[in-house]
Structure formats: structure tokens, C-alpha cells
Amino acid sequence: MLGKDDALSNNFENLNNIAEQRDSSLQASSKRKDEDKAPEPERDESSMALEEYLASRLQQIGEASSEHKEIKGLRTGNGWDSNQVIEQVYKIEPISMKRAVEIALSSNRNLKERMARLLGRRRQEGNIIGTPAVEFVPIWKVKGFHECYYIRTNSYRVNVRSDVVGVEVEGKGRDLILERKHLRFVPSAIIDRFQMLGSFLGNESKYFVVSEVTELAATKSEAEIAISGAGRPLDADEEMMLTSWRTKRIFDTADLRGRGASVRVRDSTLSKESVLQKFREKVVRMPDRFKQILSSKLEITELKLIYVPFVRVPVQKGLVPRDVIINASSGELAGKDLQELLG
Secondary structure, three states: OOOHHHHHHHHHHHHHHHHHHHHHHHHHHHHOOOOOOOOOOOOOHHHHHHHHHHHHHHHHHHHOOOOOOEOOOEEEOOOOOHHHOOOEEEEEOOOOHHHHHHHHHHHOOOHHHHHHHHOOOOOOOOEEOOOOEEEEEEEEEEEEEEEEEEEEEEEEEEEEOOOOOOEEEOOEEEOOEEEEEEOOOOOHHHHHHOHHHHHHHEEEEEEEEEEEEEEEEEEEEEEEEEEEOOOOEOOHHHHHHHHOOOEEEOOOHHHOOOOOOEEEEOOOOOOHHHHHHHHHHHHOOOOOOOOEEEEEEEEEEEEEEEEEEEEEEEEEEOOEEEEEEEEOOOOEEOOHHHHHHHO
């Protein structure tokens, strides 16, 4: 009689044989179709390495102890090492300074003055008392996924027909379990007392349990985050409002310049590693129950540092000076939430 490890190895060997037969048949059937097509690109080296690693671990899985849940395995993908991820830097083209000044002056008028302006009456206008300043605020945006292959043990319930009185699986007899089900609205005391009524209102099923089954399982999760350079998370609406405009890739902060205004570029207080760590905390979802982790792939598909422009226009009406802050991406006045990005 085969031992536990031998039986487990045979199971995986049978699975591998089935996979090889399937691949051979698929290759044979697709060979004729591919004769007139251009050759397919070679597989990614990391994917090939993952397949080889999984195959080798499946051959050794009988050696793993179910009592020791070791989180050891092959880590693939660029997300585990920040040095392997290169950020792409973008800027959003701001509106013209002329348009920004018009918006700032119109924002300084109250309802009474606007009505008077429509009626052609002259009212006291606000004045620009300084040079408008453009402030570029950094926004991080990250996309990616985590994929995990792992081994776990499980048990299966196998239902059998009512006429089955014995079951043998792989040379080993299995205990049959009889389960009797009744309608919920009938009290169990009545069912137990009246046998004929019980057989009429209930049914019986038989099953056996296959335990200590080893499974190869996989889980995958995707995520996307946007966060300000100061560490403030942005929801989907805020991120869309700030970064969905005229975006242009740049390669040097010297490209962040404008005409007719002074320019200030905010530095990100969050490092690239800190941003990626926040992303890992969101996307990496290890299985709750496992015997051994075979591989854990974390892939960053997008890492952007986007500089969003705000225009600060100093305006004075009467004796009260104030700064009007404009979202220079959309040309709208910045609300309190967006002004928090400026600090």
C-alpha cells in the first residue's frame, strides 16, 4: 500500500500528465493554424522561472509540514524592490495667467455688485496687488496587482446514491454517513415520534468525507491609489478632478515654468519607497489558510508623479487684501479640501 507521500506524489504526477497531454493536443491543433501567422513573442523570463519553480515545489510538497506555516517562496515582480520601479514624471498644463486673473477678480464680486455690473453701473473693482504665483503640487498615482500561488489542505464531502452501502477509494474503505433532512416548519419531536410522518416529510442522503486533500490554489488582487506628496489619500473624485486634464510628460523640474508668474514647485515629503509601501499594504492579500506559499508576485504596472498647478492671485478690494487660489487644471476656484493640499 502506498504511503502518504507516495500517494500525494502520484496525484500530482497524474495532474502533470494530464496537463502535458492537454498541452500536446493544443499544440498539435494550433500548429496548422499558426503556419500562416507571425511567430508569437517569447514568454517572459519571469513567467518561465515561476512555472519551473512551481513544478519543482510540487514535486517536493510531500516534505512540507502542515504544522509550520512558512511564508517562504519565490517572490517575483518589480513591486518588492523600489529600485526596480521607475516613476514617470508628468505635469498638467495650467490655464493662462490672464484667465486666472479674470477668475480671481470675478470671485471677488458679491451678488449685489454682479447685478449692478449687468445693469451697466460702475462699482468698485478689486485690484491685483502682486504677481500671480503658480504652485505645482505633487500627486503620486500607483497601479498594480498581487498574485499568490499556495498549497493548502482541505476536506471534501462526496454524496452517493441511496442504494450505495459501501465505498472504497484508492484501496481504502470509506465510512458512509447518513444524513436525514426534514422540512423546517415541522417540529423534530413530531418527526421522531411518528416514523411514517417522518419518512413522508423528510429525505435521507448518504455521503463520505475525503480528508487531508492537498490543493494548489491561487489568489489575485488589483489596486490603484492616489496620494498627495504630503501623504493625504485622494478619493476617486479628487484624483479625477486633479489629474485628468492636459497631462504632459517631463524629464526635469526645469520644465515646470510659466509666463507672467512666479513658479514654486512643492517637493514630495513621501519617498518613492513610502508610496510603494502604502500600495503593498493595500494590494497584498495573503491567504488566510495555507500550508505553504509557493510564489508571491507583486507587479507595479504604473507609477506616476504628477505635478498639479494651483494659481495664487493676490487681490485687494477696499482695505482688505486676500489671496484667491485657483485650480489651474480646471480653471475653477479651489475649495477648502483642495486648498489643504497647499498646506
